[in-house]
Amino acid sequence: MAPGLPTAMDRPHFIGIGGAGMSGIAKILAQRGARVAGSDAKDSATAQALRGLGVTVHLGHAAAHLADDASCVVVSSAIREDNPELRRAAELGIPVVHRSDALAALMDGLRPIAVAGTHGKTTTTSMLAVALTELGRGPSYAIGGDLDAPGSNALHGAGEIFVAEADESDRSFHRYAPEVAIILNVELDHHANYASMEEIHESFETFVGRIVPGGTLVISADHEGARELTRRLDGSVRTVTYGESADADVRVLSVVPQGLKSEVTVELDGAPLTFTVSVPGKHYAHNAVAALAAGVALGVPAAELAPALAAYTGVKRRLQLKGEAAGVQVIDSYAHHPTEMTADLDAMRSAAGDSRILVVFQPHLFSRTRELGKEMGHALALADASLVLDIYPAREDPIPGVTSELIIEAARAAGADVTAVHDAAEVPAAVAGMAKPGDLVLTMGAGDVTDLGPRILDRLSN
Structure with a gap:
């Protein structure tokens, strides 16, 4: 069994294994040596990619798909209580694990960067994963979308950094304990789970409270919801702000469109730094600056990371x-x-x-x-x-x-x-x-x- 594989997840069964979040965790577990199985409503390129790693993927949901010796059943918040495989797990006494707990276990012993926010999580996580890979850092990562091929949303890397998308929609990001957390923006969304902006801010405050001692919060200085969150914090976490605002720690001086790319200049530690972002628009340029600030907080030199960010050319969708x-x-x-x-x-x-x-x-x-x-x-x-x-x-x-x-x-x-x-x-x-x-x-x-x-x-x- 590969180091870092939780014993309780050496024979996991995933309900809805083809989903973006679920398939990534399944892929990493398979790469770490687990015997992974699961089911999904329909076949897909992602399911086929998992089969290529030796994962058993059943089509449709049926109690018979769950092996009696499964060590746990992994579910997302989308799985309903009447799912036949979930009911079978209860009959067999097999532990049920939420996907966020499974992901949190995979990050144990590594240096996690958790990327949160109402928008831009997948892009920013992808930018970091691609740039750190380009630099030979061998990161592990779990992303909510494929980079360039089905099943490319996750990887078990040889390095010490783990970059993960942190989903606020069901409060599952409260399970993570990152060394560096990114908050891109804070807005009211996921109305079935949050009734007000007050609840949203409380949820993000809880997430910030999960940052490990000595860790860093990277947060937007421009987005009002993020600024309000920063005002509400007690100062116990080191905070690095980024954006166009005059008071930003990493200040965006310019974003110059160049066709489907942008040239971005920031002021970092009192000196200008210019680099290219290979996707269009100010929104994506700011995502890249957040990624830069987070990597620097983890000890990656800005002069190396900035040009490496240009290796990111997009993520599916x-x-x-x-x-x-x-x-x-x-x-x-x-x-x-x-x-x-x-x-x-x-x-x-x-x-x-x-x-x-x-x-x-x-x-x-x-x-x-x-x-x-x-x-x-x-x-x-x-x-x-x-x-x-x-x-x-x-x-x-x-x-x-x-x-x-x-x-x-x-x-x-x-x-x-x-x-x-x-x-x-x-x-x-x-x-x-x-x-x-x-x-x-x-x-x-x-x-x-x-x-x-x-x-x-x-x-x-x-």
């Missing part, structure tokens, strides 16, 4: 170019919160020049649409035209009166050109009828809207 057909580029965006939508559309606008931006948007969650539908509509006004699909429910049941029409009405009130599309199968033809050579098409949302990119390209080609 984060402004990922899916292809080009008939002179039209199709780009995939995971943005599903108004702030993220605005950031990605601003980034594309800065890179697009005179090109039109067309959006295919799929709202994610009924609760989020109920609370933020108006703001989503206002964000879509930044596009030249948008198609809006029905709400992707994910783990939620419908809420009476909550539909995509809430977004469409707000968008039209803001002067946007928006069309409702209730059948996703109609989208490729609709886009082909709208798009002209030189246009950029964004498929946007956290649901299965990503599947439409290849179909749009096929239709444009024909």
Whole structure:
């Protein structure tokens, strides 16, 4: 058994093993020598990648999939109590472990960097993982999205650093004990779990309290929610702020667009430092500065880390170019919160020049649409035209009166050109009828809207 493998997880069974967070933990355990098994609702490239590591992946959920000698069952907050494998675990007396506890156990004995915030976690975690790998530091990492191939969301590295995405949505980030924590921004989201900004701030305060003695908090100096959090802290944790604000410890002096890249200049320890970020937009440039500050806090020289950050060229679903057909580029965006939508559309606008931006948007969650539908509509006004699909429910049941029409009405009130599309199968033809050579098409949302990119390209080609 590889060093660092918790004995209780030497034969784990994952329910929902194909998910972004779950598959990463399963991959690391398999690479550490565990006998890993699990199930998922459908086959996927991620499941196939796990099989390549010797992981047993069952399709569908059934009690028979759970081996009697499993050491534990790993679940996420999305797994319901009536799941047959979870019920079978109870019958057999097999311990049930939340995925965040499993991830926390994997970080034991290493130097963890935990990346938190309402937006930008996956990008920032990926930037650090790629840059540290580029420098030969051999980091372990667990990311909420694939870098360049299915199953590339996690790795057991030979080095001492572990970079992990820390999810606030279900308070699971309270389980981690990082040496360095990043908080990119603090906003109200995940309305099924948080009723107010006060609850959000309390949750992030708890997360900060988990930083190990002598550790460091890296936090935005620009975002008001983050500044408020900083004001609420008692000063017991070393804090490094970053951003454009005059009082930032790592101050962003400029972000200069260069096509699909940006040249970023920061003031660090009283001296300017310029480096390239290989993705467009100020939002992503600030993510890179947060990554830089965190690496420096862990002892990585800034002069080495800054140029290494340019090795990051994107992560799947984060402004990922899916292809080009008939002179039209199709780009995939995971943005599903108004702030993220605005950031990605601003980034594309800065890179697009005179090109039109067309959006295919799929709202994610009924609760989020109920609370933020108006703001989503206002964000879509930044596009030249948008198609809006029905709400992707994910783990939620419908809420009476909550539909995509809430977004469409707000968008039209803001002067946007928006069309409702209730059948996703109609989208490729609709886009082909709208798009002209030189246009950029964004498929946007956290649901299965990503599947439409290849179909749009096929239709444009024909």
